[in-house]
Amino acid sequence: MPGFELFGDKERDQVNDVLNSGVLMRYGFDGKRNGHWKAKELEKALAKRMKVNHAQLVSSGTAALTVAMASAGVGAGDEVIMPTFTFVASFEAVLALGAVPILVDIDDTLTLEPKAVEKAITSRTKVIMPVHMCGSMANLRALRDLCNKHSILLLEDACQAIGGTYEGKPLGSYGDLGCFSFDYVKTITCGEGGAIITNDETYYKNADHYSDHGHDHEGTDRGAEAHPFLGYNYRISELHAAVGVAQLKKLDTFLGIQEKNYNTIKKALSTIPEITFRTVPENGIENYSFISFFLPSEEQARKVHGSLSKAGVDACFYWYDNNWHYHRKWAHLKHLKTLGYLPSKVYDHLPNYEKADFSKSDHWMGRTISCLIKLSWTKEEVKQRAETMAKTIRENL
DSSP states (O other): OOGGGGOOHHHHHHHHHHHHHTOOBSSSOTTTTTTOOHHHHHHHHHHHHTTOSEEEEESOHHHHHHHHHHHTTOOTTOEEEEESBSOHHHHHHHHHTTOEEEEEOBOTTSSBOHHHHHHHOOTTEEEEOOBOGGGOOOOHHHHHHHHHHHTOEEEEEOTTOTTOEETTEETTSSSSEEEEEOBTTSSSOOBSOEEEEESOHHHHHHHHHHTBTTOOOOSSOGGGOOOSSOOOBOOOBHHHHHHHHHHHHTHHHHHHHHHHHHHHHHHHHTTOTTOEEOOOOTTEEOOOSEEEEEOSSHHHHHHHHHHHHHTTOOSEEOGGGOTTTBGGGOHHHHTTOOSSOOOHHHHHHOOOTTTOOOHHHHHHHTTEEEEEOOSSOOHHHHHHHHHHHHHHHHHTO
């Protein structure tokens, strides 16, 4: 998902605007910044691109998830349902608020299976968090219906899927809140950064205040601002926002390149009868940042993955053994290994994940290979990669 592949003069110009003003902080110093408000500019552009009323920039995707949940009142003992396949940041954000991450099985979308979600709902469930891993989404209609039925918040972790859509709506805008990451290896990058989007005025104001020590941002004298409630520091800097201003303008170009390269590779792999592809829900359009496919068995997936690497095909991932993205290697979560103490409600209500049965997730993840779609490939490089992948897979089936 590397927006950094196409850095250029546009990013440099935006950063130089900030450096020339000498104001690196997003708030205050009104007289010195010569009208340059990069964070505000990016928030306005992001809200327009995502077709929502509000966008709030923060320091990372992890911060976005944390602030989004805090803005909706998620706290100690509340349960947040999320998939077994995600990034550790998803449950880190939950635990940071004293809430309880409830892992449930994935299906062939590689994210939340609605029936598994419904079974996991309890009186303590506050949030359903689909995670749009590798550029595609869950069955959001089914999850939205569950949220409406049980009065639960739908929070989209769209950190890996900016630019995708569902039922014509940009991913992140379908739920009550949506979150993005703009770290160095996302589709568009700020170097470090993240954002929350929403149509809810209260959630937006809460996020705005909470992410900056509870400041209400009323008036032009920062020292005189009130503090309606406690907050913390999740601010983005003007330098990071400046990079994002340039990158967001390139988003549609990036998506077009990814789709073209994706389709070239998928066409080649589609000639192999043993391969099936990740299911994209009806009325969904992925952002084409990865191509994910299933092999007939775990054994074959492991063999093919190793052979692709030996054949020089880089950036292919076998998530089943990955430390960061799949539940099997999350011992620090399962045993709550922390430097201090978490709220007692976390210890009281966290399921025993050592004994949990996630065989349905293992069925899909054990057979999945995901390959990154790069922006910098030439036409010939994409063609050669597709041919090498297809040849290598056939030889190992």
